[in-house]
Amino acid sequence: MADLTPDQVKHHVRIYVMVFVALAFLTIVTVAISYLDLGPIASVALALFVASIKGSLVACYFMHLIDEKITIYWTLLITVAMFMVLLFVPLSTLLDHTQY
Secondary structure (H helix, E strand, O other): OOOOOOOHHHHHHHHHHHHHHHHHHHHHHHHHHHOOOOHHHHHHHHHHHHHHHHHHHHHHHHOOOOHOHHHHHHHHHHHHHHHHHHHHHHHHHHOOOOOO
């Protein structure tokens, strides 16, 4: 990695602190959701949405994936393709109408 100037280090530290504050806030939001009486489906959906945002923040900033645009898009494309294969292969067995 190239040598960073003190200003660049301060900038990176500031970003990490902001992400940490966002994660702490979203954790509080997740706990608050558990106390709301929204019903099980809405509560789980909202909690999963918040968890997805938190996971994205961790992956992008702490795992440094925000700079890996092309790799991420190819990985996402392959994942979606494999998901579709795994979804439709079992469904294709339902179309087999052979009777004994």
